[in-house]
Amino acid sequence: MSRVTSKSELSGATPAEPIRTGLSTETFKQAVVDNLMYLQARYPAIATTQNWYMALAHSVRDRMLERWVETVKAYAARDVKVACYFSAEFLIGPQLGNNLMCLGIEDAARTAIAELGQDLDALLAYETEPGLGNGGLGRLAACYLDSLAALELPALGYGIRYEFGIFDQEIRDGWQVEATDKWLAQGNPWEIARPEVGWYVNFSGRTERFTDGEGRARVRWVPGSRVKGIACDIPVPGYRVNNCNTLRLWRSEAVESFDFGDFNVGDYYGAVREKMMSETLSKVLYPNDEAAAGKRLRLAQQYFFVSCSLQDMLRLLEMKGAAVEQLPELFAAQMNDTHPALAVAELMRLLVDEHRLEWDKAWELTQRTLAYTNHTLLPEALETWGLPLFAELLPRPLEIVYEINRRFLEGVRGTYPGDDARVARMSLIEEGGEKRVRMANLAVVGSHSVNGVAKLHSELLEETVLRDFAEVWPDRFCNVTNGVTPRRFLKLGNPALASLLDETLGEGWIGDLARLRALEPHADDAGFRERWRAVKMLNKERLATLIRERTGVAVDPSALFDIQVKRIHEYKRQHLNVLHVIAAYRRLLQDPRRSVAPRCFVFAGKAAPGYALAKLIIRLINGVAETVNADPVVRDRIKVVFLPNFSVKNAQLVYPAADLSEQISTAGKEASGTGNMKFMMNGALTIGTLDGANVEIREEVGADNFFLFGLTAADVERMRRQGYRPGDYLDRDPELRAALDLIADGRFSRGDREMFRPLVDNLTYSDPFFVLADFSAYVATQDRAAAAWLDRDAWTRMSIRNVARSGKFSSDRAIREYARDIWHVKPVRVVLA
Numbered sequence: 001m002s003r004v005t006s007k008s009e010l011s012g013a014t015p016a017e018p019i020r021t022g023l024s025t026e027t028f029k030q031a032v033v034d035n036l037m038y039l040q041a042r043y044p045a046i047a048t049t050q051n052w053y054m055a056l057a058h059s060v061r062d063r064m065l066e067r068w069v070e071t072v073k074a075y076a077a078r079d080v081k082v083a084c085y086f087s088a089e090f091l092i093g094p095q096l097g098n099n100l101m102c103l104g105i106e107d108a109a110r111t112a113i114a115e116l117g118q119d120l121d122a123l124l125a126y127e128t129e130p131g132l133g134n135g136g137l138g139r140l141a142a143c144y145l146d147s148l149a150a151l152e153l154p155a156l157g158y159g160i161r162y163e164f165g166i167f168d169q170e171i172r173d174g175w176q177v178e179a180t181d182k183w184l185a186q187g188n189p190w191e192i193a194r195p196e197v198g199w200y201v202n203f204s205g206r207t208e209r210f211t212d213g214e215g216r217a218r219v220r221w222v223p224g225s226r227v228k229g230i231a232c233d234i235p236v237p238g239y240r241v242n243n244c245n246t247l248r249l250w251r252s253e254a255v256e257s258f259d260f261g262d263f264n265v266g267d268y269y270g271a272v273r274e275k276m277m278s279e280t281l282s283k284v285l286y287p288n289d290e291a292a293a294g295k296r297l298r299l300a301q302q303y304f305f306v307s308c309s310l311q312d313m314l315r316l317l318e319m320k321g322a323a324v325e326q327l328p329e330l331f332a333a334q335m336n337d338t339h340p341a342l343a344v345a346e347l348m349r350l351l352v353d354e355h356r357l358e359w360d361k362a363w364e365l366t367q368r369t370l371a372y373t374n375h376t377l378l379p380e381a382l383e384t385w386g387l388p389l390f391a392e393l394l395p396r397p398l399e400i401v402y403e404i405n406r407r408f409l410e411g412v413r414g415t416y417p418g419d420d421a422r423v424a425r426m427s428l429i430e431e432g433g434e435k436r437v438r439m440a441n442l443a444v445v446g447s448h449s450v451n452g453v454a455k456l457h458s459e460l461l462e463e464t465v466l467r468d469f470a471e472v473w474p475d476r477f478c479n480v481t482n483g484v485t486p487r488r489f490l491k492l493g494n495p496a497l498a499s500l501l502d503e504t505l506g507e508g509w510i511g512d513l514a515r516l517r518a519l520e521p522h523a524d525d526a527g528f529r530e531r532w533r534a535v536k537m538l539n540k541e542r543l544a545t546l547i548r549e550r551t552g553v554a555v556d557p558s559a560l561f562d563i564q565v566k567r568i569h570e571y572k573r574q575h576l577n578v579l580h581v582i583a584a585y586r587r588l589l590q591d592p593r594r595s596v597a598p599r600c601f602v603f604a605g606k607a608a609p610g611y612a613l614a615k616l617i618i619r620l621i622n623g624v625a626e627t628v629n630a631d632p633v634v635r636d637r638i639k640v641v642f643l644p645n646f647s648v649k650n651a652q653l654v655y656p657a658a659d660l661s662e663q664i665s666t667a668g669k670e671a672s673g674t675g676n677m678k679f680m681m682n683g684a685l686t687i688g689t690l691d692g693a694n695v696e697i698r699e700e701v702g703a704d705n706f707f708l709f710g711l712t713a714a715d716v717e718r719m720r721r722q723g724y725r726p727g728d729y730l731d732r733d734p735e736l737r738a739a740l741d742l743i744a745d746g747r748f749s750r751g752d753r754e755m756f757r758p759l760v761d762n763l764t765y766s767d768p769f770f771v772l773a774d775f776s777a778y779v780a781t782q783d784r785a786a787a788a789w790l791d792r793d794a795w796t797r798m799s800i801r802n803v804a805r806s807g808k809f810s811s812d813r814a815i816r817e818y819a820r821d822i823w824h825v826k827p828v829r830v831v832l833a
């Protein structure tokens with residue numbers, strides 16, 4: 001193969017740029033060709049898309065490495081405090097485009113790739129994303145990593161390197177079918193495995209008390225098995241800064257030496273089995289289910305990643321040359337929900353058993369280091385682990401939980417003598433029936449800070465599930481409203497809007513999203529509104545193409561795009577949306593000449609594989625789509641689409657194309673929502689309930705620019721107490737009755753009257769999420785939205801205003817609050833040599 005060599009390099013006219021870091025087109029081309037050759041033994045004439053993608057990804061990675069290394073050095077300084085984000089999920093999305101954008105080398109790459117006869121967009125589309133999360137919680141973690149790096153804040157993400165991430169969703173005969181996500185099949189160019197950074201994690205076995213050489217009573221954990229965690233690091237470049245943070249994910253591996261005993265006595269297969277079990281630990285991400293199920297492997301995963309991460313933190317502390325007592329001055333660890341809550345017990349174990357600190361000192365350090373973010377109020381989603389399982393898998397951590405609990409409850413009894421009910425509620429152990437460990441209680445007790453993720457959610461937390469704790473420690477509780485990164489969800493996903501903003505506001509707004517407010521006066525400029533609509537149209541055409549490719553359905557980009565994308569769950573009420581679609585369909589059937597603006601209803605989202613009703617809702621959406629899209633009377637006015645396999649990658653195409661954002665959860669159930677923010681930032685108007693961050697979105701944008709409907713959280717609670725009867729609403733509202741009857745009569749299931757019976761019965765007889773109670777208000781508000789859409793200029797003004805007022809929902813704002821109020825970390829500028 002002949003080397004692509006630049007003329008200047010040959011002539012020696014100018015000093016040659018280093019191939020692995022240079023940014024000129026010639027150098028970049030050479031780098032890509034070198035990476036074809038030296039990583040893959042391929043040459044351009046025979047290279048596949050995979051080969052080109054890998055070669056390009058490695059060329060981009062090479063251009064990040066110096067920043068990465070210098071960042072590690074800068075953060076290793078003795079006086080730099082580092083924030084560690086502990087999360088079982090990081091839904092980071094495709095990396096290539098983001099990294100090109102952060103480094104500011106997209107143009108260089110595009111030109112180089114084009115000159116090599118390839119198309120950058122095709123390579124971007126080719127990339128498989130790491131689906132290492134279920135939904136909002138995992139994506140939030142990824143947005144926060146992005147902001148931490150962009151704000152030059154010293155931070156590390158700690159999590160699990162699942163071999164199989166969230167399942168791939170296929171739709172067959174309208175049903176969701178799950179397929180394994182083989183994201184690593186072609187290799188992952190973004191990670192660097194560090195076999196030299198590994199930690200041992202104990203499981204099972206027993207504990208022993210002994211007296212050490214200094215005469216101190218101590219405990220030793222004699223494990224039944226041990227697993228090794230190997231660090232796999234992924235760089236997290238900050239947008240246009242030198243900081244490049246690290247996402248450190250742990251992969252489990254068998255501990256060779258541990259098996260030797262078996263091996264030596266001839267139990268070779270026993271040793272191999274042990275090895276297989278160890279490697280199973282980080283195999284698969286658990287898809288969220290109706291209830292937090294007592295899965296042994298999941299508990300093992302949680303302990304595994306928490307233990308590796310804490311051991312790693314303590315080692316980094318030592319490398320700073322600091323004493324273990326300085327832990328809270330130099331590290332803050334945020335627990336993303338209760339999945340990492342075992343950190344409370346494990347940090348105590350490491351400090352007491354391994355570092356030989358006194359209990360009280362260790363407890364003080366633990367509490368000052370840890371903080372906890374809650375993401376749900378749903379009682380069934382609060383994690384608990386059965387005691388027998390906990391005791392068998394984690395005997396030493398359980399003893400520590402007991403000791404924490406004993407001391408804690410002693411305090412509670414002191415403050416509230418005789419209040420046994422309170423003690424029972426606050427205990428880390430749930431009694432009655434099978435005993436269980438309550439992870440939220442453990443997290444609250446072991447942290448100095450507890451926050452909810454939107455104002456309303458934080459208030460409800462303090463009034464309901466964590467009320468007793470908020471009463472004892474009011475100062476421990478706070479709110480940090482979620483945010484999303486405008487880099488990925490505005491600039492990368494919506495380049496047309498980003499350029500219009502650059503032109504209108506000047507560059508720099510992306511790092512200071514409050515500056516979007518300056519858009520407001522432009523809403524009065526007819527020419528600007530015209531351009532705004534052109535951007536939206538372009539994005540709708542882009543989504544229409546994707547919809548066509550994935551579903552075969554042709555949608556009209558000039559129709560109102562009404563979109564609901566998120567996990568499928570009863571509380572999120574996709575079925576309320578479907579009922580409105582059916583009502584709109586029926587109205588047209590009854591009055592075919594009725595004039596309505598064409599609307600395209602788009603749905604996407606995965607259902608947990610074990611959540612039958614959620615899967616039935618997907619089936620219903622597809623059934624309605626099949627019927628409506630084929631009906632000659634309505635099909636030019638209503639289209640219904642279920643876009644399969646919602647992911648970060650296709651989300652980036654969805655949000656920019658939306659006119660109307662559906663945020664219709666039962667009030668009091670959605671902790672925050674973050675999709676609502678992504679839609680807003682891309683100029684969609686919201687139809688929604690007073691739930692989660694919707695409340696603050698409405699506050700920012702103003703009541704006139706938000707389609708509000710439905711019961712409040714207080715209404716819902718009151719109705720539940722008084723005994724809610726969904727049948728009353730059916731009797732009162734013929735349109736609702738008719739919509740439900742169409743489902744029951746088999747209109748959307750080719751005449752099959754059984755298929756949707758569980759859903760119809762659920763709504764008719766129990767309706768736990770108040771779908772029927774909110775239906776008429778929802779339909780009336782949808783009618784208001786439809787009327788508003790007809791005045792295109794007024795709609796565009798509202799769209800502009802939504803973007804202008806979206807600054808608050810940048811994850812930069814959220815991260816600044818965490819940094820200032822909870823972690824006390826400060827920016828560190830990274831200087832390149």
Ligand code: F58
Nearest residue numbers: 134136137288375453670671672673674
């Ligand atoms: C989500 N939780 C909340 N959990 O539902 C949403 O309101 C919020 O905006 C978001 O967190 C970020 O704060 C969520 O996504 C999960 O996916 C869990 C994963 C592990 C199993 C149980 C569900």
